[in-house]
Amino acid sequence: MYSEIYFDDTPNYRELITLVKSMSQEYFLPLMLYADGYKYQEIAENLGISIGTVKSRIHSARQRLKKMLQ
Secondary structure, three states: OOOOOOOOOOOHHHHHOOOOOOHHHHHHHHHHHHHHOOOOHHHHHOOOHHHHHHHHHHHHHHHHHHHOOO
């Protein structure tokens, strides 16, 4: 359903991917679909949730990543 974006194999990139994959599916899937270029409406339809929930989960996932990276 989503593809893993490849940039390089640096330690920072590997750490970021590890952190993203450690998230629960409710945050991981919307974030990865958004990163793959899906629109909020498409994500909502694919996951069977509202657009507001999609936006909230993507925002929360970003905030969690920021905290984990500090």
